[in-house]
Amino acid sequence: MTTSDDDVLHVHPDRLLPSEPGLRTIARELYDSVKDLPIISPHGHVPPQWLADDVPFEDPTSLLITPDHYVNRLLHANGVSLADLGVNQETFTDEQKRNAFRLLCANWKAYRGTPVKFWFESELADIFGITLAPSEANADAIYDQIAEAIATPEFRPRALYKKFDIEFIATTDDPVDDLRFHEKLAGDPTWEGKVAPTFRPDKYLEPATEAWNGLVDRLGEVAGVDTGTYAGWVAAMENRRAFFKDRGAVSSDHSHRDPGAVKLDDAEAERLYAKARAGEITPEEGDALRRDFVFQQARMASEDGLVMTMHPAVYRNHHAESFERYGADVGGDIPMGVEFTNNLRPLLSAFGTNPNFQLVLFTIDETVYSRELAPLAGFYPSVYVGVPWWFIDEPDAIRRFRRAVTGSGAGFGRTSGFIDDTRAFLSIPARHDMSRRLDAGYLAELVGEHRLTMDEALDTAYDLVVTQPRKAFKL
Amino acid sequence: MTTSDDDVLHVHPDRLLPSEPGLRTIARELYDSVKDLPIISPHGHVPPQWLADDVPFEDPTSLLITPDHYVNRLLHANGVSLADLGVNQETFTDEQKRNAFRLLCANWKAYRGTPVKFWFESELADIFGITLAPSEANADAIYDQIAEAIATPEFRPRALYKKFDIEFIATTDDPVDDLRFHEKLAGDPTWEGKVAPTFRPDKYLEPATEAWNGLVDRLGEVAGVDTGTYAGWVAAMENRRAFFKDRGAVSSDHSHRDPGAVKLDDAEAERLYAKARAGEITPEEGDALRRDFVFQQARMASEDGLVMTMHPAVYRNHHAESFERYGADVGGDIPMGVEFTNNLRPLLSAFGTNPNFQLVLFTIDETVYSRELAPLAGFYPSVYVGVPWWFIDEPDAIRRFRRAVTGSGAGFGRTSGFIDDTRAFLSIPARHDMSRRLDAGYLAELVGEHRLTMDEALDTAYDLVVTQPRKAFKL
């Protein structure tokens, strides 16, 4: 194979920095000052077993394609079946895996302008040392080079954790999880990293769903509490939160269709709980009880000190047939509009100035940045504005985020620091790198317009990588 | 008259390209690569008779002012009566026409920063060779020069169609239209262009309006079907869609107050249809039946293959008195908020992965770009994000569009390509030119930040002008 310029993978050292020469010079200095700082990752979805058991990665496709809904969904939109990418397949042969990788490379053009292109090309270049651009012609060569690499000890999860210079990483876990992998890591004298669980109780807070009663039974068993009553549910939750906190958890995470949190009076809560346990609660009552449950989580947070994070307003499994064939988390979740000012008022009136309470608010609905989130975080000492997440964790949206929240009330000190929110372990360095580049670019704009001095910008660049995540997540 | 600098029309060859010198160089190369490609116009409002009969344009005012609500509305906001611009006037004398043109020129300052200025000045310079800037002093001279030009054969619609290098243009037509002008063009051996009708059935889908029963009667007559029953309505629609498709239609267009599409069960649909035919349907029931009708259109589209386009959420004829005096489409339509994620779920669960179905979603509510439209188009193979339309078909909004939809999930390949959506035939080249300049500018940003190579950007610039409209509209 001859190599034309089209075949070369272009990974420019200044990528994502402002193109205007004056700003680029400023941004490069800012970026250089933070690019090698350790990674703090307080919210994500990496399986703890990978690190506990140092599980070797099997093949390029099951590492980079099958489990990554960012990658899958755009191939699906371009007519590729999720089955052909290995999603939810009982058997998936070596040839099928190689073919999935070919499908990705053949459709590489579809990712132009998306962050997947940046992350993936960074991974290829920086982690695997690949110099070929993804294309139909290069697919096999790239596949082979990755396959060869991940067969070596240098590409085992623990080695990569060290190579990536991760200082702290949080996983996301079910309240009934025994956290055995976290315990194994904690008890392993050869392990020097820090992997914390995160308490994610969503499905136990949705009493109108079919699965709820079974889940709450199981919650009771694990907690050793009778969840037949509302008080039992509360006690079981408090028990499991304590269990998580003992094992290093710093936060609980909540993702419902709206961020509502409203305390019912006790009798009404008891009544609805009983109806739910009898399987007779209506959807509207289910919403009311769920909002009470969320309020209870906030109350617990104000006592046990776990940081509360919210990722609200996503329509899960939007395409019914895909959900049936492939299950959840396969790219079929679609955001919706969200409202915080009214929805959070009861919660914030109760706990908003409680010094033990912290609430990090994420959104995919950008309209709330200047209208609701920055004004809230600029008043309540408990509230932090979460950085862009999911569909808007991408360069243009990250710029909009800083330009919307900073001046309209939050400054930099009321924002969360970067979270990668990913199950794609190998993309973590690239995701944090993207954030650092873009924050450097925004700060360069402020310096270029004499809104900040260079000293202030350098200090702020450091804060965004180190101080803010530590403060927002109590690390 | 002496000519000062104020009198000179400034139409810079680099207008709308980025001002930063490095980006401008890149953008100019990208723009140069696409600026002379033929025009594909898959959605618009040019009267087909103009081309069928090659109707000569009468005078500058009835060509450029009276029918163009973009031009009229801002004059109206500045205190000019629509009557003085010839809107809905039975008689409008030559002197009144000349006076209307003077009013436009005297108020030219009002258009600063709006796309009308770009389009109109481009038309003056590029089509008419005018070198004077619009002003009270220049109004008559410009009027005379245009009047002189349009009296010549070179300014007849067919000659301009050829001069504009239009490859394909769609009109917008009533389902009961006999499409005689489309047939005349198709049967004319001297005509080499391509003019397709578009099926626009909105008013037949609004059963709570006063006009509906009469319209549906007429629909039945034209289709040769008894529309006394729901099944008859469906059959008549299928019949007319087939008629349109036979005559070259590639799409149907839908503009309701919300994009809801929900199938009723058959009995309920029958019941509401009967109530509507009896003139007894309530507004709420009318909405429910309309959403069922829209669902039916999607079902038909999945069978006959016509692309479905939606332009939802406009409050038509917002100012009652203006509507009474001047009729519809005179500038008094005002956009509203829109919601796609929930509204489209039933439709997309039914047809979203049907290979025969395509849905192009337009919006004037920019909040849905990153929140709903890009995520939808980045998953469903049927969904395309429509380019900015109407009030947001303007430079700053077009930039926001690309910056919002590209990275948040749609890339470039899930967008519609440019549509001009205009009845102002002479503005078509300027509108497509504006789009090409701005897309070149956005791509230049990506190249300048090393997010795309120049080769990738050149390929994408071509795709946006040629590949995407062909793909989205099945051309």
Place this chain on the structure above:
Amino acid sequence: MTTSDDDVLHVHPDRLLPSEPGLRTIARELYDSVKDLPIISPHGHVPPQWLADDVPFEDPTSLLITPDHYVNRLLHANGVSLADLGVNQETFTDEQKRNAFRLLCANWKAYRGTPVKFWFESELADIFGITLAPSEANADAIYDQIAEAIATPEFRPRALYKKFDIEFIATTDDPVDDLRFHEKLAGDPTWEGKVAPTFRPDKYLEPATEAWNGLVDRLGEVAGVDTGTYAGWVAAMENRRAFFKDRGAVSSDHSHRDPGAVKLDDAEAERLYAKARAGEITPEEGDALRRDFVFQQARMASEDGLVMTMHPAVYRNHHAESFERYGADVGGDIPMGVEFTNNLRPLLSAFGTNPNFQLVLFTIDETVYSRELAPLAGFYPSVYVGVPWWFIDEPDAIRRFRRAVTGSGAGFGRTSGFIDDTRAFLSIPARHDMSRRLDAGYLAELVGEHRLTMDEALDTAYDLVVTQPRKAFKL
């Protein structure tokens, strides 16, 4: 104390102008052409007594911190108690004042990227000639320098009014206010300024609040009208509006949770009014009657010619406990989403083309700029789009404002001109200066992209500072 570079206050002459050298050159020329024009301030909250009695300022803290919720709220978010800033404190000692100033300086970093930093540093440098940057170490020195200055005659309100070159300023006043300070100024032959009252009747239009009946009693007393009936309420309002207009008022201001304005039929209005007077109105009925009251205000405006301004959709006193301890206007107000297209249709159908009626629409919900406000202002001759206000009166949001409203229909001529909306008298020059710099920057972009000629941009820069506020507020 030795002075390091960190100690120096950096106030660059080109701050907030575009950083790209070509655009900066253009922007500087535009800015220079308007920077010294007099200040027109048609909406704000400066106490008229300050100017009427030429009250000397007491101390730096009660001048710059205690009454300014922009400053307070971000300190509160950073853990500083409002009590420690002097908010609602019966006694507040000199040492406490000095300590409050130290708290501000020690937390100065929190304001990075916010407009407070720009305003405050401009005030320090331009008004007080301070060359030290705020910091814990510099706090006392800066405090002393300000304290010394405000003890001199040059820093009395009237002297500053003259120094600031204010041409017109409006205060905001209760309908029952006797406007004695405005009368004193009007009757003072030594006073050459222009201070107009603004009619702000919000609380008299909220019939479901506890305070309403007492307020309406008092309104009746002051107006000399029996407000026992709906007709009496209307007459009292007309009476007080006339009183205000006689004393120079040019506008009335309205801030409710939504901008709804719907005329009830007379019998229903009477019925709800009677219920409200009996203290028996429900919240829903209260909203309906309030919207009727707002409609009445518009009707009055179309007769007496006072410009109507709206600042809707703020959740007042969001944190109950802070409201109880510190009262209103202490930084705890949080914006909400807003809808204009439907809410204003009845009002605009009634008065939208009335030549005596003008309506200036402000928003903190940026989503309505291109979707609703620019389209409304680009059609209705009565409607002006208000400039960014409150949380979005900051550089990045001001840019978004111009980029969103100009091209989508309003141009420049349908916008309000700058309003400072502040009670912080000393920040007025800096606020107007910020606006002028940013408008110069936006116009420079248009010139740089050849969308405007330099002559057009210079003319527009002047219009935005002089012509537009005069037109929008009938000055």
